[in-house]
Structure formats: structure tokens, C-alpha cells
């Protein structure tokens with residue numbers, strides 16, 4: 764985050780819940796040198812804490828309610844339409860608990876980012892933290908990746924390991940994983956916004972800052 768970018772990349776942040784990752788991105792984007800600007804927060808459900816965080820930060824928000832659509836493709840198209848309406852060039856998934864259909868991936872190819880609370884390809888899906896404890900792994904962590912047509916599968920941008928301690932509960936482990944997410948996700952978004960991430964097949968390389 765060395766110098767201000769020529770133009771901040773407009774992004775929409777997609778949320779479903781507490782929005783602690785959204786908050787970390789909001790806080791990072793406060794710096795004039797940050798590469799991205801949050802132009803909208805879009806939630807698949809009303810009344811969530813993430814929407815309050817957006818309002819407090821003065822960021823426009825919108826609810827595209829999952830239950831209002833007949834199928835995943837229609838829901839995904841509506842999410843993309845909402846993001847387009849705010850001029851977003853990328854989608855940042857931050858605790859967004861819905862799977863986007865291929866039509867969304869086609870509209871934002873390698874322009875949708877997600878954070879997942881495990882070291883993919885281990886423990887994909889919505890229960891990664893308790894599954895890692897139940898499996899007895901010693902290391903889990905955070906994976907930030909591009910979103911493709913398969914769940915928790917796209918090209919990996921960055922991973923951070925978190926050790927599982929004896930006596931960890933889902934809550935204690937989740938807290939340490941989230942602390943890492945809050946640290947690295949804003950950094951990854953900044954690098955992406957500055958055009959530093961190069962994707963070749965599954966391989967993502969980080970170019971030096973210019």
C-alpha cells in the first residue's frame with residue numbers, strides 16, 4: 764500500500780452475516796493509498812450486522828434476498844445487476860453464504876474473491892472450522908482465492924496457516940482464524956485492485972508493486 768493508486772478499483776462486498784471481514788476492508792480502505800473503494804455492500808438477507816456496518820461507514824447497501832428467486836441463476840444475475848448498478852468492477856465475498864451460479868462467474872471472470880476458513884483443498888464448504896477440529900488436523904488456516912464454478916475451488920491467491928491447539932473449541936479456533944483473515948484479506952484486495960495478481964490456470968503470481 765505504498766502510494767495512492769491512479770484510480771481506486773470500485774468493488775462490491777457481498778455479505779450474509781456479522782461482516783467482521785467487511786469491517787476490516789472498510790477500515791483498510793480509509794487510507795488514501797488503498798487500492799479499492801467499496802461502492803456497495805450487498806446482502807442476501809435483511810437485518811444482518813454487516814448492513815449496519817455499511818450504514819455506519821456511509822456505504823450504500825442493498826438486499827438481494829435469496830428467497831425472492833426461483834433458482835440460483837436468477838439470484839446470481841440479480842446480485843451481478845445490483846453490483847453493476849453501483850459501477851463495481853469486482854465482487855468481494857466476505858462471509859457470503861450463497862453459491863454463485865456460473866452466469867456470475869462469466870460476468871466477473873477472475874474478478875470475484877473469497878476468503879475461506881481452512882487451507883483448501885482441505886475442508887471446503889460451510890463447516891470448515893468444526894470439521895478441521897473433528898478430523899484432528901494440527902494445522903488449518905485461511906485461504907483467499909478467486910471464485911470459479913466449483914465451490915471453494917478457484918485459483919489460490921494466499922494462504923495463512925493457523926495451528927490447532929489442544930482444547931480448542933470451534934469458537935476459539937474461529938477467532939484466531941478470523942484475526943488472520945482480517946489481516947490478510949484487505950492486503951490481498953489491495954494487491955488485486957492494483958493489478959498485481961496474475962492468473963495462469965490455477966497459478967496466481969504476485970507481481971512487484973510498480
Ligand code: GRF
Nearest residue numbers: 781782783784858878879880
Ligand atoms: C469468515 O470466517 C469467512 O471465512 C467465512 O465466513 C466468516 C464470515 O465472517 N466464509 P464475517 O461475516 O466476515 O464476520
